[in-house]
Amino acid sequence: MFESLVNAFLISFREGIEAALVVMTVLVIVGKRNDARLKTVTLSAVVAAVVICSAIAYFLGTIALVNNIELEVALYGAAAIAVLTMVVWMMRHGKKMKQEIEDKVNRYAMRKSTLLSVVGLFLFVFFMVAREGLELALFLLAFGAGIGGVFYVLAMLAGLSAAIGIGYLLSKGIVRVNIGKFLQITAYLLIILVVQLVIDFFHEGMEAGMLPEPGQGVVNVIDYLSHDMPIFSYIAMVGFIGVIVYFLRKSSVKKKSFQTQPAITTQS
DSSP: OHHHHHHHHHHHHHHHHHHHHHHHHHHHHHHHTTOHHHHHHHHHHHHHHHHHHHHHHHHHHHHHTTTOHHHHHHHHHHHHHHHHHHHHHHHHHGGGHHHHHHHHHHHHHTOSOHHHHHHHHHHHHHHHHHHHHHHHHHHHHHHHTTTOOHHHHHHHHHHHHHHHHHHHHHHTTSSOEEHHHHHHHHHHHHHHHHHHHHHHHHHHHHHTTSSOOOOHHHHHHHHIIIIIOOHHHHHHHHHHHHHHHHHHHHHHHHHHHOTTSOSEEOOO
């Protein structure tokens, strides 16, 4: 139970940081243009994405959190695929993600047609935030399937709140962190969690009779790594904590020594 709560906090924090980077970058660009209309569009897109993702997560949760084994298996598989896809994308675009966001937002803002400008910006922000929200929902539902409870939800909210808090500190220049590097390193840690998801996928699939059993020895190992000793989950958990502590301590040094540096960087 404790492992699931910590994972809920760390996963929420990591995905929340990525979503916060998108929103902060867009708001900074829009703010420089002194365009209240585009700021309203941006915030509306964020709210819409949060509401829709929350509704989808709630719908799936009402089914998954009552020990629906078939859905649990599907969630494990879907979460693994979604996270692997995100990791590949992050490896390719992580270092220049902030610049790509700036380029797209500026492109939308400079369109002559007001309607195209508003719709383009809304859809861009909506899909960027919704992507993170759906990944988070799949991940948390997979690890929390059959658990649920108030504490699990509170751990998720605490992770998101911490991400929003860090995002605010970054936007004000109080904390200086290489967000691009942080997201890339933690993306590799997510791969370790995907290994745990795959193990759980086979465990639940075989238990439900949806997957063939390869042999008693292999079954025993999968059972052990899934329930008795989820070692990959523990490794990722310790790794996440270590990376967060490292970047926070490093940010304090930068704050004192490099006051002229930008608050948010995405270059390695």
